[in-house]
Amino acid sequence: MKSFLKINLALVALIVLSACSSDDDTPEQINEEELIDRVVLEITDTDTQAMETFIWEEGATAPEPIVLNSGKTYAVEIGFFNASNPGNIIDITEEVIEEADEHQVFYETDISSLTISPAGGDFEDTQGNKLGILTNWSATGTTSGAVTTYLVHEPVSKTGTDRDDLGGETDVQVAFTVVIN
Amino acid sequence: MKQHLVVLFSLIHISLGLYAQDCNNIFLGEVVDFHEGTPLFGAIITLDGTDEKATTDFNGKFAIKGLCNGSYLVRVTHPECDDTTLEVSIEGDTYKKIRLEHHLEELGEVVVTESRIARKTQTGQEQLLGKQTIEQYSGQSLGDALKEISGVSSLNTGSAIVKPVIQGLHSSRVLIMNNGVRLQDQEWGSEHAPNLDLNSTSSLSVIKGASALKYGGDAIGGVIVASPERIFPRDTLYGSTILTGATNGRGGTLASSLFKGYDTGWNWKLQGSIKRLGDFEAPDYILSNTGVFEKGFSGGFGYNSLEFGFDAFYSYYNNEIGILRASHIGNVEDLERALRSDEPLIIRDHTYDILAPKQKVDHHLAKINMYKRLEGLGRWNLQYDYQSNNRLEFDIRRGEDNDNRPSLDLTLNTHTLTTDFEFDAQSSFKLQTGLRAMYQNNFPDPATGVRRLIPDYDRYDLGGFLSGNYHIDDQWLMEAGIRYDFSRMDAQKYYDLDTWTERGYDAQFPEFEEAVFGNQILVNPVLNFHNFSGTLGGRYTRDSFDWLINYALASRAPNPSELFSDGLHHSAAAIETGALDLDSEVAHKFSFSAEKTEGALQFSIAPYFSYINGFIVLEPSGLEETIRGAFPVWEYRQTNANMLGADLDASYQYNRNWSSFHKFSYVYGKDLDRDAPLIDIPAANMSNKVSYNYPEFHNLSISIRSDYVFRQNNFPDNNFEIEIIENGIPVTRTVDLSTPPPAYHLLGMNTSMVFGLGKGNELQVALLANNILNTSYRDYLNRQRFYADDLGRNLQLQIKINY
Known part of the structure; x- marks a missing residue:
């Protein structure tokens, strides 16, 4: 019986000690590294070189409508950012370009007169597919609608007319209102 | 209910001094249940190296006569007991008390009969899977084997993550006891299968509900033992x-x-x-x-x-x-x-x-x-x-x-x-x-x-x-x-x-x-x-x-x-x-x-x-x-x-x-x-x-x-x-x-x-x-x-x- 009690006490001591030694340290704060919470469109009028910036940010109010003039061509550059820590805004676009094989930027619109095509200087993956970071937009007529920008991770196909054709996982899906004058 | 049996020898010292002589000692005994002291009928007592043998009567009593002084190896067998051997020293009319544990469960045997229900609760719904069935599922998982029991289904993520569901309830509502230990394996997640190797078990009991309080009071779905x-x-x-x-x-x-x-x-x-x-x-x-x-x-x-x-x-x-x-x-x-x-x-x-x-x-x-x-x-x-x-x-x-x-x-x-x-x-x-x-x-x-x-x-x-x-x-x-x-x-x-x-x-x-x-x-x-x-x-x-x-x-x-x-x-x-x-x-x-x-x-x-x-x-x-x-x-x-x-x-x-x-x-x-x-x-x-x-x-x-x-x-x-x-x-x-x-x-x-x-x-x-x-x-x-x-x-x- 005596040895029993000893073992019993030892076990109780063990459990109490382990309970007490539990660290009350503050857990480390995590700022997500791979998060994308900001999409920026830089739209440059190829004639005047006038540039306008439209920002979609999670939790913020929607950006102003993008106004394009009929018959003109605009050079558009898209950027993806992690702005969760205002003191350290990370440009995710560079990572997307580095891993071009696993990514595709895709644009979809319900404005039939708006054409979006890859720019000559656009980044390419190892197969020579244009990534969609740099595009040219041109439109005719007077209308309005939306352009949805997608960042697709590990697409099944890099070409197609619908989002469906690309498959893969959607990392970003953001709609911008577009007005054509 | 399994009978709780215990064999107890009690050699009753009877003063036979008047007739005492070598090789004429009497070995009297009584076999009783360890817990209740109730007599046990039908236990066979043999002395190793001799032809001496006795069987207990309805009062659990037996007698072996004509023993010489010396040490004997006594073997006791009972149909529902494990064989037991003990040494008894006969010194004239010797008195010796021997205790035997007879709880089969404790001594190591769980009778696993699939058609019969071996209960962990007396009145709750409960079913058992035996070794034979478990071995058939050796290449699959715990959750697959448990589906043999009616009322048990599984919540799967694909075919390898198989979480048991008892009468519609799962995850934290189902306790899993592995060899007496309540499994703590982040069971709250519906994509977390029990971290238990089916091949390490030889019987599985499913208690459908919380009637087995010993294991925990939170088994709203049930307990898997x-x-x-x-x-x-x-x-x-x-x-x-x-x-x-x-x-x-x-x-x-x-x-x-x-x-x-x-x-x-x-x-x-x-x-x-x-x-x-x-x-x-x-x-x-x-x-x-x-x-x-x-x-x-x-x-x-x-x-x-x-x-x-x-x-x-x-x-x-x-x-x-x-x-x-x-x-x-x-x-x-x-x-x-x-x-x-x-x-x-x-x-x-x-x-x-x-x-x-x-x-x-x-x-x-x-x-x-x-x-x-x-x-x-x-x-x-x-x-x-x-x-x-x-x-x-x-x-x-x-x-x-x-x-x-x-x-x-x-x-x-x-x-x-x-x-x-x-x-x-x-x-x-x-x-x-x-x-x-x-x-x-x-x-x-x-x-x-x-x-x-x-x-x-x-x-x-x-x-x-x-x-x-x-x-x-x-x-x-x-x-x-x-x-x-x-x-x-x-x-x-x-x-x-x-x-x-x-x-x-x-x-x-x-x-x-x-x-x-x-x-x-x-x-x-x-x-x-x-x-x-x-x-x-x-x-x-x-x-x-x-x-x-x-x-x-x-x-x-x-x-x-x-x-x-x-x-x-x-x-x-x-x-x-x-x-x-x-x-x-x-x-x-x-x-x-x-x-x-x-x-x-x-x-x-x-x-x-x-x-x-x-x-x-x-x-x-x-x-x-x-x-x-x-x-x-x-x-x-x-x-x-x-x-x-x-x-x-x-x-x-x-x-x-x-x-x-x-x-x-x-x-x-x-x-x-x-x-x-x-x-x-x-x-x-x-x-x-x-x-x-x-x-x-x-x-x-x-x-x-x-x-x-x-x-x-x-x-x-x-x-x-x-x-x-x-x-x-x-x-x-x-x-x-x-x-x-x-x-x-x-x-x-x-x-x-x-x-x-x-x-x-x-x-x-x-x-x-x-x-x-x-x-x-x-x-x-x-x-x-x-x-x-x-x-x-x-x-x-x-x-x-x-x-």
């Missing part, structure tokens, strides 16, 4: 090796075990298994990235004697399971696209590689327990156990550094001390009382670079119970019990500052707030729960019929997932949020069973009804706009729920060769607040099996089995609509997550033969065929049903060597 092989306290060495090869998955399982017993009471055991399978296959395509690599090892040693025994046990379990590649999606549109497609959107060639998405789990379990029997009183048990569970989940991530970096890394350490006392000295009255103390720590490693799904927490549990049963007469038995559990959760969690205020937590729980870091707030929720549970039941036995009625009250504190979840669930395309203000859920369950356990026709009819107050459910509550588009938000909420169902079992032995087995189960669950059916309730299902046995020819056994799963017609409508652009035109599409798949029928077959290898060794060869017709089907309770069909045909060849 997995017990390892027990070793007799006699000189023995045995074991088996099972090799299973499977066509589906193109791999197999090797499981081996070795058991050693000594007649001194010592024993040891070793067991190990390894399973490796590549991608599984549906009838029409490969299920890419569904490979499995599983390893298990366990070992232990112990000592058992009449009055004292101990057991030390360690087990290690590790698995790496691939998650169907096509089920990893980014947003709701991706989900809708997957739902629209008949086939998974990613199909690759068969491979053994397991890539992301995948999960990797490590589980260590160590325990030491001991017992001490006190004569005329009962048995005292004491146990300490330690478990360490590490879970890694790998998602498809961006960035080179992230290829081998998990998105989730949780380590759960649990220490438990339990003690109980069984008062079993009275044959008509048994009482058990015990205490349990637990300390648990969860550590989510911040090195993942992904916000924690489950926060850092310390949990303290303290509980006590008292339960007993009373045999009123030969036919009536009453059972009752009560239990109290205290649980404290002390967590540290970062919330988004916006989220914290939007939910009104800043007003509700200002005392939890610690500090604000940028746009995050650190909070320290300390939550206490007081849970009461109890049971009351009766059993009436007459002829070969048992009638059981039971009421069980169970209370369960919310689990960490229900309290703290906060983030995107990838394969469901949903944002899941916990609720800090959840209370315990309290279930009242009434069950009734009518059983016939003897004769050619045997059956069991077991209806039940439960009312669950504060049932915690995950329900859609709105949409949240994110950078990936709008996501449905699912929030944990409490409601009141009803569950109603029945499990039916029947078997018939037509003659000595032919028999058939039938079972059916049905359960209906309703969310009373929402006035809608509960989600993920198993559909009605029916299984029929015809068996042919021909023992004369290598114990030939052939059985054909048909499983029919009905369509679940009772389901909540959680569908929602999204707008997408198709050919430049916006169209509205419904995301149908609710509609269950159609009914399906599967055909299976088992054939086995046994060949003697001499010296008690034997070889068993079995051919197991599942889904013979290669039927394409999807199951309502498989979370991958949105993306792919279930498994196609699978042929398994199993070779087992017993030695």
